[in-house]
Amino acid sequence: MTTLPVREMVLYKHGVGFFVRAGAVSGEDVTLTFRHDEINDVLKSLTAFDNAGGQVLGIHYQTPMDINARLANSSIRLSDTASARDLLRDLRGRKVTLTFEITPGT
Incomplete structure (x- = not known):
């Protein structure tokens, strides 16, 4: 690995x-x-480029926080007592993607 001055x-x-x-x-x-x-x-x-004409194919970083710590710092509060209405309120203003699995006959 290289460290740049x-x-x-x-x-x-x-x-x-x-x-x-x-x-x-x-x-x-x-x-x-x-x-x-x-x-x-x-x-x-952050902007990265190669002056020699190569390509920067990706930037990777490690996050020290686990999923529970990240959720604790989020404005979305998940708990056993939260309702669907609480979740929708917390998601206001965010981009959301929903995926449904449809079972025939249900």
């Missing part, structure tokens, strides 16, 4: 920063490390 950095007065990392890559992987509280902003703004 920071080549350019611009800091704005509102706490926003612009960082450019560049360098030669040996192999196929580049490692970038971010704090947990930075990941949301990173995923919204």
Whole structure:
């Protein structure tokens, strides 16, 4: 894995920063490390490209939280006492995909 050095950095007065990392890559992987509280902003703004004409085929990241921890931090509250109405209220404003399995005769 390759770690790329920071080549350019611009800091704005509102706490926003612009960082450019560049360098030669040996192999196929580049490692970038971010704090947990930075990941949301990173995923919204990360741009990756290959100056040598290759292709960036994907970006992978690990999440340290399990599904229960992620649900606890979500605005969707699932519980044994929640009703369908509660779920629909929590889903307001979100894109939802429903998949139904139809059994003949039911």
